[in-house]
Amino acid sequence: MNNKRKALVTGGGGYIGSAVVRHLLIKNFEVYVLDNLSLGADGVSCFLGYPSYHFIQGNINDKKLLDEITKKVDFVVHLAAIVGESACKKNPKETEITNIEGTKKVIGSCLKNKIQRLIFFSTCSSYGVQDTKIMANEETPLNPVSLYAESKISMENFLKKNYDPSLSFTILRPSTVHGPSPRMRFDLIVNHFVKDAFLNGSLEIFGGELWRPLMWVGEVGRIVEKIINADEKVIKNQIFNLGNTDANKKKKDIAEIIKKNYLPNLNIKYLGKDQDLRSYRVD
Numbered sequence: 001m002n003n004k005r006k007a008l009v010t011g012g013g014g015y016i017g018s019a020v021v022r023h024l025l026i027k028n029f030e031v032y033v034l035d036n037l038s039l040g041a042d043g044v045s046c047f048l049g050y051p052s053y054h055f056i057q058g059n060i061n062d063k064k065l066l067d068e069i070t071k072k073v074d075f076v077v078h079l080a081a082i083v084g085e086s087a088c089k090k091n092p093k094e095t096e097i098t099n100i101e102g103t104k105k106v107i108g109s110c111l112k113n114k115i116q117r118l119i120f121f122s123t124c125s126s127y128g129v130q131d132t133k134i135m136a137n138e139e140t141p142l143n144p145v146s147l148y149a150e151s152k153i154s155m156e157n158f159l160k161k162n163y164d165p166s167l168s169f170t171i172l173r174p175s176t177v178h179g180p181s182p183r184m185r186f187d188l189i190v191n192h193f194v195k196d197a198f199l200n201g202s203l204e205i206f207g208g209e210l211w212r213p214l215m216w217v218g219e220v221g222r223i224v225e226k227i228i229n230a231d232e233k234v235i236k237n238q239i240f241n242l243g244n245t246d247a248n249k250k251k252k253d254i255a256e257i258i259k260k261n262y263l264p265n266l267n268i269k270y271l272g273k274d275q276d277l278r279s280y281r282v283d
Contacts, residue, residue, distance in 0.1 A: 004030040004052060005228070006073040010060050010106060011035055011080030016121070016174070016220050018043030018182035020077060023221025025050055032069050034058055035080065043183030060102035063109070070109040075228055077119045078106050084187065085125075085146035085276065092147060099151035107159060111167055117235075118169040119227055120159060122152040124213055124241060126173060127280040132211050135248075135283035138173075138239045145278055156239070168236040170227050174220060175213035175243030175282060190214060190254055197258050202267040207274030208252035213282035215243035241282050248281040 007024055011017045012033030021043075024031050030052045035044060036059050047053045058065045060080045070076065081099045082088050088095040103120070110118045127136040128143035144150045156171050178190030186195045189212055197203050223242055227235050249257075252270065259266040 004028060005075070006030045006032065007075040007077060007228070008032045008034060008069055008073045009077045009079060011078075013037060013041065013043035013055075013183060014039065014079060014083070015043070015181045015183050015185040015188075016177060016217060017077075017079045018046075019217045020079070020221040020224050021047060021053070022182065023218070023225060025053060027225055028052075030054070032056065032073055034060065034066070034069055039183065043181070046182045060106055061097065063105055066105055066109045067113065070115060071113040074116045075119070076106065076110050076115050076117075077121075077224055078103065079121050080106075081121075081151075083148065085148050086187070088146065088148040088151065095147055095151055099148075100154060103155045104158065107162070107167075107169075110169075111164055114166065116168065117228060117232075118167060119224055120155065120169060120171050122156050122171050122173045122239075123149055124173045124175050124243070124280070124282050125149045125278060126153050126156075127282065129277055130280040132279055132281050135245065135281050136241075137283040138241060160237075163237065168232055170235045170237075171239040172223070172227075173239065173241050173282075175215040175241070175247065177215055177217040177220065179217045181217050189251065193254055193258060197255075197263055197266050201263070201265065202269065203255050203258075204269045204271055205251055205255055206271050207276070207279075208250065208255075208270045210251050210274060210277075210279040211248055211281050212251065212254075212278075213241075213243050213280070214247040214249055214254075219243075243282060245283055 013035035082095045126142045126149045128145040
């Protein structure tokens with residue numbers, strides 16, 4: 001008899017998703033991944049052959065497929081999305097189809113199939129431009145400056161508005177992640193700075209005084225496991241910022257950390273303003 005707890009990770013082939021999958025497999029979960037492989041298969045191929053790993057190539061807008069998988073699992077971790085400001089700006093229609101319509105279908109499938117817990121990944125970038133003298137907590141008014149953040153906020157509101165007592169949902173707003181993952185990304189600020197520093201021996205920093213909250217990508221799987229294991233009264237229908245308050249850093253701080261710890265000869269050039277005006281510190 002299989003007594004493993006079963007979890008579906010939508011977008012489980014992505015940068016964060018594949019790191020979450022790795023953690024859940026290590027913790028003896030049976031993991032189902034639904035991913036359309038739009039960004040390649042690196043985050044999937046490394047797990048093929050694990051007996052408790054099930055990969056299904058498909059789209060969260062395929063309602064029939066979504067229902068087939070959801071009825072097999074106890075928990076749903078919803079990560080599938082068009083991610084980041086540039087990708088959403090480039091594909092606004094696809095953003096609406098995936099981040100909004102697809103998320104609604106995931107929520108509907110969780111309700112229909114009586115999922116124990118739904119973990120929905122929003123974003124800390126929803127805080128947008130804030131007074132950096134304060135730490136943004138979960139009660140701080142949101143101020144999105146990108147379509148990506150707007151799409152995530154709309155689904156936070158949809159979940160809260162369409163609340164059903166039978167579903168326990170938790171909304172997570174992760175800080176900007178960094179570090180190695182089975183499906184790497186180098187467009188995220190720390191990874192981007194590290195890559196440029198090592199390859200070029202120099203960094204050009206725009207908007208060096210702007211703040212970003214940061215967190216290691218490996219923490220996300222630990223957080224998902226913690227929510228699954230938590231007393232329902234603590235996590236049901238709650239919103240949590242993810243990260244470490246001490247890991248709020250200015251862009252120039254990130255560059256100086258790289259120089260101090262790894263590349264003492266790194267040439268750092270501080271230039272003008274950044275077109276990305278987001279600046280916020282997160283509690």
